[in-house]
Amino acid sequence: MRVAVPLLCLALLTSACASAGGTAGPGTPPPPPPPPGSGGVLTDWRGPITAGDRDRLNRLDRAWSQALTEARRDEGSGDLASVGNLIDPDAARPGAEPPVGDYRCRTIKLGNQGGRGGLGYVVYGWFDCRIERTANGLRFSKLTGSQRQTGLLFPESAERMIFLGGLALSTEPNASSYGQNPERDIVGVWERFADRRWRLVMPYPVYESTLDLLEVVPR
Numbered sequence: 001m002r003v004a005v006p007l008l009c010l011a012l013l014t015s016a017c018a019s020a021g022g023t024a025g026p027g028t029p030p031p032p033p034p035p036p037g038s039g040g041v042l043t044d045w046r047g048p049i050t051a052g053d054r055d056r057l058n059r060l061d062r063a064w065s066q067a068l069t070e071a072r073r074d075e076g077s078g079d080l081a082s083v084g085n086l087i088d089p090d091a092a093r094p095g096a097e098p099p100v101g102d103y104r105c106r107t108i109k110l111g112n113q114g115g116r117g118g119l120g121y122v123v124y125g126w127f128d129c130r131i132e133r134t135a136n137g138l139r140f141s142k143l144t145g146s147q148r149q150t151g152l153l154f155p156e157s158a159e160r161m162i163f164l165g166g167l168a169l170s171t172e173p174n175a176s177s178y179g180q181n182p183e184r185d186i187v188g189v190w191e192r193f194a195d196r197r198w199r200l201v202m203p204y205p206v207y208e209s210t211l212d213l214l215e216v217v218p219r
Contacts, residue, residue, distance in 0.1 A: 042136050042137050042152060042154065043137070043154070043155060044154065045154035045156070045162040045164055048164060048178060048179060049162075049164060049187065050179065050182065050185065052182065052185075053164070053185060053187035054187075056187055056203050056204045057162070057187050057189070057203065059203060059204065060189060060201070060203045061089070062203075063203035063204055063210055063211045064089040064201075064203075064211060065089075066111060066210050066211075067110035067111035067209070067210040067211035068087065068089075068110060068111075069111075070110065070111035070112055070120050070121075070210060071087075071110045071111060071120045071121040072120070073116075073120060074112065074116065074117075074118065074119065074120030074121075075119065075120060076119050076120045076121035076122060076123070077119055077121070077122045077123065078108075078121070078122060078123025078124070079123060080108075080121050080123055082123070083108055083123065083215070084194075085193060085194065086108065086193060086197075086199055086213060086215050087108070087110065087213065088193070091191075091193040091194070092159045092160060092191035092192065092193060093159060093191075093192055093193065093194075094158040094159055094192070095158070095192045096156075096157070096158065096159055096160050096161050096190060096191055096192050096198075097138070097153075097155070097161065098131050098138075098190075098192075098198050098216070099131070099218075100131050100132055100133050100138075101130070101131060101218060101219070102128070102129075102130055102218075102219045103128075103129040103130065103131060103216050103217060103218055103219055104126045104127070104128065104129065104216075104217050104218075104219055105126065105127055105128070105129035105142055105214050105215060105216045105217075106123070106124050106125060106126045106127065106214070106215050107122075107124045107145075107147065107212060107213070107214055107215075108121065108122070108123050108124070108212075108213040108214075108215065109121060109122040109124075109208060109209035109211075109212055109213075110209060110210060110211045110212075110213065111209050111210025111211055112208070112209060112210065113207075113208060113209065113210065122209075124145075127142060127143070127144040127145040128142075128143040128144045128219075129141060129142050129143060129214075129216055130143055134152075136152060137152050137153065137154070138152065138153045138161075139151065139152055139153070140152075140153055140163065140165070140190070140200070140216075142214070146169065146170050147167060147168075147169060147207075148167070148168045148169075148174075148175060149163075149165050149166070149167055149175065149186055149200070149214070150165050150166060150168070150174060150175040151163050151164050151165015151166060151175075151178055151186060152164055152165065152178070153190050159191060159192075160189050160190060160191050161189070161190040161191075162187070162188075162189060162190070163186065163187065163188040163189070163190050163200055163202075164178040164185075164186070164187060165178055165185075165186045165188075166178055166180070166181065166184050166185060166186060167184045167185075167186055167206075168184075183206055184206070186202055186205070187202070187203075188200045188201055188202040188203075188212075188214075189201045196217060196218055197215065197216070197217050198215075198216040198217075199213055199214060199215055199216065200212075200213070200214040200216065201213055202214070
């Protein structure tokens with residue numbers, strides 16, 4: 001008994017040290033990513049994403065199919081034929097992460113939440129955008145226009161990144177951070193679809209269309 005007590009104490013002390021910051025056991029799940037603004041680079045979108053946006057992301061293929069059907073069925077505004085493979089769901093290629101810098105961007109809206117009778121598509125003009133590296137990771141911002149997205153791009157694979165951000169309308173100041181206003185939250189997939197051309201694909205946005213595409217090219 002006199003020998004067993006010190007051994008027991010040593011075992012308890014070792015266990016306590018491990019739980020206080022030692023190496024986690026093989027069955028211990030990784031810690032969640034730090035919240036926005038914590039100063040640590042966010043590497044996994046699965047931590048901050050909301051349940052509603054996760055559902056929208058899971059229905060991306062359905063959104064593509066529905067939006068293209070509506071765009072081909074109904075009249076629209078602008079020259080949809082001029083956008084090329086921007087509207088090809090399978091156009092993504094390796095090299096999704098864009099370099100930091102200033103860009104031009106334009107929005108293409110496909111489909112209509114109001115159903116038949118509305119515009120099947122709208123092709124907008126070009127505005128100013130920017131990619132910058134922040135303490136939380138790579139950030140995309142649409143700087144001009146009446147609908148301005150701002151958010152973080154999360155690494156996902158060689159062919160895509162996940163965008164989580166917010167939306168500012170009209171003369172409003174900068175968009176709120178993701179998760180602060182569900183009606184302004186945006187989820188999307190960022191892809192490179194041609195040489196030095198990227199797109200942000202946003203399924204089932206809150207306003208107007210079935211699928212929003214933001215074409216992004218260097219200035």
